[in-house]
Amino acid sequence: MANIEHTDEIFRHFEKYIRLSDSLKNELTNRLVFKTFKKGEVIHKAANICKKSFFIQKGLMRTYFIKDGKEITEYFSAENEWINSPRSFMQQQLDIYNIDTLEQTECFCLNVNDLVFLFNHFPEMERYARLSMGTVFGHFLERITSMRFTTAKEKYQHFCETYHDIYHRIPLGMVSSYLGIAQETLSRIRAEK
Amino acid sequence: MANIEHTDEIFRHFEKYIRLSDSLKNELTNRLVFKTFKKGEVIHKAANICKKSFFIQKGLMRTYFIKDGKEITEYFSAENEWINSPRSFMQQQLDIYNIDTLEQTECFCLNVNDLVFLFNHFPEMERYARLSMGTVFGHFLERITSMRFTTAKEKYQHFCETYHDIYHRIPLGMVSSYLGIAQETLSRIRAEK
DNA sequence: CTTAATTTTTGACTTATATCAAAAAATCAT
């Protein structure tokens, strides 16, 4: 079993944006808690304030909310990405999002208090957060663009392109709610291809 | 004419997120250049790398791109908001966005080099950027949610709510492209109300 | 394995919204 914790990957992720000093590496190592979840576990519930952020080393998670009794996927997160309920985690307030796993998932867990400590003692962590957020920001802009003026088919194609490593691992119903199209429509689109 | 520059507003904006030291205030004052644009001026063109960010003190701007020869509005920015071509400005690369003014607009202009200087010498500026970005991030999430599973009418209503201070100042065609609905449809929605 | 539960597909029908075209209204320029 590859159930071994490697800070390698997460450090490499940080180093895409900042240089990691030895002391920061140390503090990170002390605070990052390695966890394994099995498929289908609910990691965060909307009823709670989000206290933890997860860096996915292996596996797949989704952020979703409930509308008219149905689960609507907001986005998917896979290897080398952080996942949390953004506003709930950053502002320590309630929000609508739940998080669960779509596969067995290995990740590092970082507590909000530990993150605050890191922000307060390592200015480069602020920079890291700003820059990595910028990356996500760009993806959001693209997504907003792709949602307007595109047919259901184009939406699905764009989805397969941006999520090409993981799109085949996700049940159809979750993809359709993510894209904002009916499950039946997505099924037909897939069939014709 | 109220064509007077006040750092009051922009400082208050910063202070929603961080405490401004006197030395940072000084550096900001030295670097922020007050500018006035008249209605319809193109402030940034997609053909160029974005070198400047504008903090709007009074007025209204829009970020848009060209698709099939038509202008598609990505978003609007009004009083007490920054506007730039995000990826172009932060990563100094080309992107698709143009920016122009919808009204006579008074703003502070900050050069990318000056911002880099501030980031390098004032860690609290990194924090400011991270936190304020978080706010915009939240708006984006809401917008993405509002675009899926909503009728054209609901989209328009949501728009009027979130942009309630400025929605009546914006031409219908720009609103429709922002919402991703046909101009004719939006006209009919407005009429029935 | 066999049955039960869940997810996906297929079919028939409906509807919201896009498109095309032209008239009306508003804004701009001389």
Next chain:
DNA sequence: ATGATTTTTTGATATAAGTCAAAAATTAAG
């Protein structure tokens, strides 16, 4: 002001995609 642009509205029609319902396929459970 007056004519010329530009923007918005109105009308007729087409179509992509939603909805409802049931069958097929897949996955989970005993």
